[in-house]
Amino acid sequence: MADWLKQSPAAAREYVEGRRLDEVECIVPDIAGVARGKAMPASKFARQESFYLPNSIFLQTITGEWADNPQGAFTEPDMVCVPDFSTTSASPWTNDVTLQVIHDVFDQQGEPVPAAPRNVLRRIVGLYEARGWQPIVAPEMEFFLVARNIDPNQPIQPPMGRSGRRAAAKQAYSVSAVDEYGRVIDDIYDFAEAQGFEIDGILQEGGAGQVEINLAHGDPVHLADQIFFFKRMIREAALRHDCFATFMAKPIEGEPGSAMHIHHSVIDRASGANIFSDPQGAETPEFLHFIAGMQTHLPAAVALLAPYVNSYRRYVPDFAAPINLEWGRDNRTTGLRVPISGPEARRIENRLVGMDCNPYLGFAASLACGYLGLTEGKMPRAECLGDAYISEDELPTNLGDALDTMVDSQPMREVLGSGFVDVYDSVKRNEYKEFLQVISPWEREHLLLNV
Template sequence: MSAGDQWPEALPEAARAYIEGRHLDEVECIIADMPGIARGKAMPAGKFMRQEYFHLPDSLFFQTITGDWGEAAGEEGFIERDMILKPDLGTATAAPWTADATLQIIHDAYDRKGRPIEYAPRNVLKRVVALYHAQGWKPVVAPEMEFFLVAPNLDPAKSIEPMIGRSGRPAAARQAYSMSAVDEFGPIIDDIYDFAEAQGFEIDGITQEGGAGQLEINLRHGDPVKLADEVFYFKRLIREAALRHRCFATFMAKPIADEPGSAMHIHHSILDMESGRNLFAGPHGGETDAFFHFIAGLQSHLPKVVAVLAPYVNSYRRYVRDQSAPINLEWGRDNRTTGIRIPLSTVEARRIENRLAGMDCNPYLGIAASLACGYMGLIEERRPRPQFRGDAYAGEGDIPRVLGEALDLFEEARDLHEILGPEFSRVYSVLKRAEYDEFLQVISPWEREHLLLNV
């Protein structure tokens, strides 16, 4: 069945509203690669509606963030076998920054036998969600997105600087929750709201964070795949809004020295699929065994997937004591110094927040990894360490500090490979090792300054 046979009834309401009264010019057929970059092709809308699928080579998932290639092709070698990419029309959304009426549609990747490509990030998340469903559980997530608006940086050798706000002054740090600071970026935020409305996304709120030019957008809770799709779309939306105003939006974990990093905090709750009851809340409002098992799963297994939640060498610059990012996996109620936080909430909305993930992670993989750890805790029925009280930065760190160490832990985690997918785990490891080896060939200014004449 071609896309045109289901058109436009299968489109979300916002997409139908966007194209109503317009001549739909183009459809962007996209898929998230391993870093989370949108890959695919654009085609005339008429052609899109006449076809069932299109092809791209599987090497799309073997490409590093620098454009190089990891040797992840498997036994047959690097033959770039075609994948079959089929549209998920429920993901259709506007590309409101384009000159002509354009829709974006996320596609899923299959092999020639109709089996999902195991290392496609969206398929990884679907695999983990399916494990929950098999137990009668419905996972619910709510991601928070932190990012920086910075001055255009055309020379990588130069430090990244905060953007100039509407006052004509550079954005200043230590203005957390300041409405005046948010007003500095008013025109950009207006475009973010307008783009999000055109795309049918509901923003729960925008706040100024602690960094210079750092903002946070909260999304409403919902289905993990749907929310990962939204984060994937939002990254592009925010970049396009920033470029309209001659600045860059960056989702680097740590773009500016001496400023806090950017996280993608993930809030988790689990519902019983039959009753809709929150499994973290007991009949009388108390905390359940499932609540504690999920926390224990995060404590026990998150170190093994830090390489997924913090995928680049820069990611580890965020895990600095007293810099708004966790250094360990203690858990506490309403305590932002712990890696696992229990926010204030009603009983029905009781949830567990994973504060470890960086905003630079692929949203599909970051959410999948976090859910996988919680799932293991539920299955193993472990108990967490005692609740931490006080400042967790006073404690010891218990997460990897560099990418190489994190990859070692990931490669040894055979239990998690079975949940995330053995083939995904193999490809991801090969790809990240290639990136890490490439980074180690670069000599930094710090090394030249302090080692050239002193050692």
């Protein structure tokens, strides 16, 4: 066994045990959460400590175009990519024996590249650690299985189930509905086992072909890595069975959108205790400060939690997407929900996050808001005891406004890093400009002959 494999997780070593490892995929998550990098023969990977990629990968938009570099000339200097062997994972859908390894990126002076999403999340976790805290997250991933769509001009349709009928909507928590596309779910379980990932549960959500996968709580960077891997793995499982998996926030008109709800708690590193609960099990001031930070700063983080024009189609009333900054205990109409739990597991659920976000940036932005609340020491407004869906809008309702709010927020610049904020703004402005140049069917239908 190669020396580097001995530093890898047990699941990766077990996957290649007794077989010849053919290829290693060296990958870096970009701004959108797309895997960039290169594949190489395993024998070559074993002989080199790092490789290089141009820093322009963080200026590439979701359409493949290049945004303006806010830091100056577009010279594309190389970054040094260093493997994080703890992320080594199987690629069980490939024909040969392949492993994938996430790489960290540094400039040529050895400093972390500020625009790299994984570095941004590490920066936020570092702020907590400097205060003696350890942030803990637990994500819930919602996505749709849909029929193959090879013509973007055609609407998305639910997939065909084993019954020969298309998946039905409004079947939340139905076990039979999940069974309709059980072969895809079986492959997801098998792939996850080969990769050493723990699934806390799979259930049917309210949309037609909409599935939710819950992951166990843990370290934010580790779980962001898992979601990054999961998205690729789920797409591969769907393709095996003649359908697509999509993480768009709102893929099907008239159906609910897909969220990535994030549960947050904070541990005192010295004692191991949850700082949201006191020794008697009661809520602490820190618990309320964290909520207040989210209420204060989430508007400036929305551009990271809802990163595309489509994201804001999820933020509509009456589609199970809370579009408010209210908080409440066991109240799913609030944007900030406190689930039922014992004192040791007291946590806050951010229900505003879309599944289309980059998981590193979604975690970073949400944790940044809580961190600012902890350091500012403010108190939240009164708990919402009723239906928060009827609350007034407090959040940006389109990508342009969300970017304006983020760019103008000095606290978010300080915690996320101004260099990152400027790069992210440049990429998203470019995408928004491209979208505004496309004429939609709605415009042709209603404006062509009527205005």
